[in-house]
Amino acid sequence: MAKLYFKYGAMGSSKTAQALITRFNYIEMGMRVWLIKPSKDTRDGDSSVKSRIGLEAEAQIIYEGDDIARIFNDTRKGETDVIIADEAQFFEPCQIDQLHEIATWEDVPVLCFGLRTDFMLRLFPGSRRLLELAESITEIKTICRCGSKATVNVRFLPDGRVATEGEQIVLGGNETYKAMCYKCMQTLIRQQK
Ligand SMILES: [Zn+2]
Structure with a gap:
């Protein structure tokens, strides 16, 4: 088959x-x-x-x-x-x-x-x-800005903050999403608290 x-x-x-x-x-x-x-x-x-x-x-x-x-x-x-x-x-x-x-x-x-x-x-x-x-x-691998493997799709809000809640599907271009490693995403989220 x-x-x-x-x-x-x-x-x-x-x-x-x-x-x-x-x-x-x-x-x-x-x-x-x-x-x-x-x-x-x-x-x-x-x-x-x-x-x-x-x-x-x-x-x-x-x-x-x-x-x-x-x-x-x-x-x-x-x-x-x-x-x-x-x-x-x-x-x-x-x-x-x-x-x-x-x-x-x-x-x-x-x-x-x-x-x-x-x-x-x-x-x-x-x-x-x-x-x-x-x-x-x-x-299909790609890398984070830090050089690690990127595994997460970070969604950015119009004000530049990282989205931590919301609808699962929001279509957007290169400015809306960025592939990162988990640690870089979490670092951004911690910084905005
Ligand atoms: Zn990273």
């Missing part, structure tokens, strides 16, 4: 670039890629997947309540060699189950790129399901 892959990393770890490079490599080998992303990631306002280094591709948007296995069977079966998903933390848990079903029964590998945890170090529901189901889990 094909595998469900979870490739996770902090903000700014070039997950989207990795997803698009992987897509390019498959296409170069003559394989057909179905690129998808969840509707909650509306940062780009459209169906394109963009990386900060300038790579870009069109994706099919998956909405809440969509049955990905059904969409695959109705529109992509026999025409897809690999599925690549960006911002996979925003899928519903049942949609991760559907992707796993496709990998298992249709023998199509599913590569999910996304965040593991939010700004309060809580798993996203979609990431939790990926950690439970994925046959392959790998970390």
Whole structure:
């Protein structure tokens, strides 16, 4: 059977670039890629997947309540060699189950790129399901400003303070989130008390 892959990393770890490079490599080998992303990631306002280094591709948007296995069977079966998903933390848990079903029964590998945890170090529901189901889990590493591995996604408020509470999903650009090590994040929080 094909595998469900979870490739996770902090903000700014070039997950989207990795997803698009992987897509390019498959296409170069003559394989057909179905690129998808969840509707909650509306940062780009459209169906394109963009990386900060300038790579870009069109994706099919998956909405809440969509049955990905059904969409695959109705529109992509026999025409897809690999599925690549960006911002996979925003899928519903049942949609991760559907992707796993496709990998298992249709023998199509599913590569999910996304965040593991939010700004309060809580798993996203979609990431939790990926950690439970994925046959392959790998970390895309990036470093904190201190040189340690960055593992947390620090959310900054408009006044520059570090957010310690709030909604799990607040879309923002480079000024809203910064990947840091846990100690640097905690140092910032202690300084603002
Ligand atoms: Zn640090």
